[in-house]
Amino acid sequence: MLPDRHHRTRRLTLLCAGLFLLLLGTAAPASAHAALRATDPADGTVLRTAPRQLTLTFTESVGLLTDSFRVYDPHNHRLRTGPAEHAPSGSDTARVPLPGKLATGTYTVAWRVVSADSHPVSGALTFSVGRRTATTAAPAPGNTENPATAALYNIARWLAYLSVAVLLGTAAFVAYCRPPKTAPLRTPALAAAWTLLAATTALFVLRTPYEEGTAPTLSVSSLTHAATTRPGALLLARLALLLLAAAAVALLRSRRRRLPRRTTLGVAAALSLPLALTWTAAEHASAGIQVPLAITSATLHLLAMAAWLGGLAALLRTLQRTASDPAALPLSVPARFSRMASASVAVLVLTGVYQSWRGLGSWQALTDTTYGRTLLAKLAVVTALLLAAACSRAWTTRAVRARATAATAPARIPEPATGPPLPPEPPAPPPHPPYPLLRRSVLAEAAVSVLVLALSTLLTSTVPGRAATEAARTGTPAAGIPTASVTTIPFDLGTPGGHGKVQITLDPGRAGRTSVQAVVYGPDGGLSTVPELRVTLTLAAQRIGPLDTKVTDRGGYWGTDSFDLPLPGTWTMKATVRVSDLDQVTVSAPVRVTR
Numbered sequence: 221m222l223p224d225r226h227h228r229t230r231r232l233t234l235l236c237a238g239l240f241l242l243l244l245g246t247a248a249p250a251s252a253h254a255a256l257r258a259t260d261p262a263d264g265t266v267l268r269t270a271p272r273q274l275t276l277t278f279t280e281s282v283g284l285l286t287d288s289f290r291v292y293d294p295h296n297h298r299l300r301t302g303p304a305e306h307a308p309s310g311s312d313t314a315r316v317p318l319p320g321k322l323a324t325g326t327y328t329v330a331w332r333v334v335s336a337d338s339h340p341v342s343g344a345l346t347f348s349v350g351r352r353t354a355t356t357a358a359p360a361p362g363n364t365e366n367p368a369t370a371a372l373y374n375i376a377r378w379l380a381y382l383s384v385a386v387l388l389g390t391a392a393f394v395a396y397c398r399p400p401k402t403a404p405l406r407t408p409a410l411a412a413a414w415t416l417l418a419a420t421t422a423l424f425v426l427r428t429p430y431e432e433g434t435a436p437t438l439s440v441s442s443l444t445h446a447a448t449t450r451p452g453a454l455l456l457a458r459l460a461l462l463l464l465a466a467a468a469v470a471l472l473r474s475r476r477r478r479l480p481r482r483t484t485l486g487v488a489a490a491l492s493l494p495l496a497l498t499w500t501a502a503e504h505a506s507a508g509i510q511v512p513l514a515i516t517s518a519t520l521h522l523l524a525m526a527a528w529l530g531g532l533a534a535l536l537r538t539l540q541r542t543a544s545d546p547a548a549l550p551l552s553v554p555a556r557f558s559r560m561a562s563a564s565v566a567v568l569v570l571t572g573v574y575q576s577w578r579g580l581g582s583w584q585a586l587t588d589t590t591y592g593r594t595l596l597a598k599l600a601v602v603t604a605l606l607l608a609a610a611c612s613r614a615w616t617t618r619a620v621r622a623r624a625t626a627a628t629a630p631a632r633i634p635e636p637a638t639g640p641p642l643p644p645e646p647p648a649p650p651p652h653p654p655y656p657l658l659r660r661s662v663l664a665e666a667a668v669s670v671l672v673l674a675l676s677t678l679l680t681s682t683v684p685g686r687a688a689t690e691a692a693r694t695g696t697p698a699a700g701i702p703t704a705s706v707t708t709i710p711f712d713l714g715t716p717g718g719h720g721k722v723q724i725t726l727d728p729g730r731a732g733r734t735s736v737q738a739v740v741y742g743p744d745g746g747l748s749t750v751p752e753l754r755v756t757l758t759l760a761a762q763r764i765g766p767l768d769t770k771v772t773d774r775g776g777y778w779g780t781d782s783f784d785l786p787l788p789g790t791w792t793m794k795a796t797v798r799v800s801d802l803d804q805v806t807v808s809a810p811v812r813v814t815r
Contacts, residue, residue, distance in 0.1 A: 256277075261274070266351065269349070272318060274318060275315040281335075285333065285432055288331060288333050289304050292329075293327060326348040328344060328345075330343075337504050340432075340433065352774075373426045376419045377423065380416055383412040385529045387416060391492070393535065408533065408537055424446055425442075427455065450502060455498070496522045504575075521571040525568060527561075528560075533669075558613045561613075594679050608664045706723065706725050708722070708809075709721060713805050719743055720741050720742045720743055722738055722739070730814040731788045736771055738778040739777045751798055755795050758791060758792045759789050789812075790810050792808055792811075
């Protein structure tokens, strides 16, 4: 029965790990942690004269790539621009010089930078010189995420979190809980160390392709570039720490020396702090408000998480190895872990509340942003984890009290009916520890903790609610969201040569003040001049409309710069095209308007 139970546990663990690797590998990658605050020229504006440079301002510091900006002319040809650089105002502003002469028409800018918390930011915008022409503002192929690179990077990050939790948690369990035998814990600790080394190496190799949105590649230039960035330097520091620890262990084993527990505690503490800093100094805590306090809080949060969840894995391994002989495991071991877990939970609650406030910025962001909804999911899973931990703690406390009561109870002397008094009865054996119940509870905790780590990894790759709210308040869309909505509606009057299509652009394609441009194409696909064009929008679900856009003829296209879309939703766009004094047609199509 026991081997079957171990096999079932191992299969369940592998299944959970595989499911979460699939979840992380197929999740849509978040495109930004910094949000675009403002642009000069502003998105969608029409300029009388050509600008000399393009300037983008973000909500936090950003790093520049060799191909951060791509500017396309009205004919979709890429322009030659000068090198991108930071503006004198600070590293949160990037600028690129433009050619001296720009032709009349609409230009598309695709951009990609790296936010201060190590994640790439990409998006697109448009501006026009003289007048607008038909175009679509969307990121160029080279400025979008590569699915394979993003999936591999997310999987490596989750494996790094999981392995560091097991590694540091096992060290804390051995040093504080003092299990009688540490040999069963050597295998998972070594596996965690090798996994962390491999995951960190993979993250460093994938760093440059992840930033640039390209396919996974291995080259000297990409590795050199990664080493010059702050996230890459921290990954190298993590590798150096792991190799240093491995060298120290190998040296001690060659001398056949066994480290005392106090030395183990000191070595683990000395390694854990700089190891944790290689995470917190490169992610959310390293950017935004109150950076020193945020890094301190995030480091304590990571260490407490490792002590609790990694120690939980060590306790589960110890319980499984002593299942056949419960007396071999003193009750003080789970009792000590219970105290360590309680202290870790207290630290997690305090630091988690601060980090949530810092990341959200408002209560509304809990439900209105992806970061907030992911945080709510994590809180729900953590609540389930705390309930399972409460059961484990209750069983452990009850067993400790029962054993203490049995040990201090006086021996009972029976009263004989006749004759001399009888010798006292031997004390009753202490009650058997509830290890089977505890083992099931700890297994449930370990399974839920895998989900906690997966959601924590997703949180680190999600736009913080504070940045998303600020971008929405300033009227700038979060990076990666198209800035224009283009709808093409075919029409046919039923007469020879009386067919074509109308291309209508809402710039930007979201609720609020927007501009409308419409271009009519004839049967041959070329631009067609019509005497009258009317465009209206209706939101039937809210009984709004039809709203007349009041587009006017601007010489080659029809447009207006001041049309208000009051609400997001799926609107019905109707275009009435009159091609002569007698011939006209009305056609319609749905158009999605975002918030």
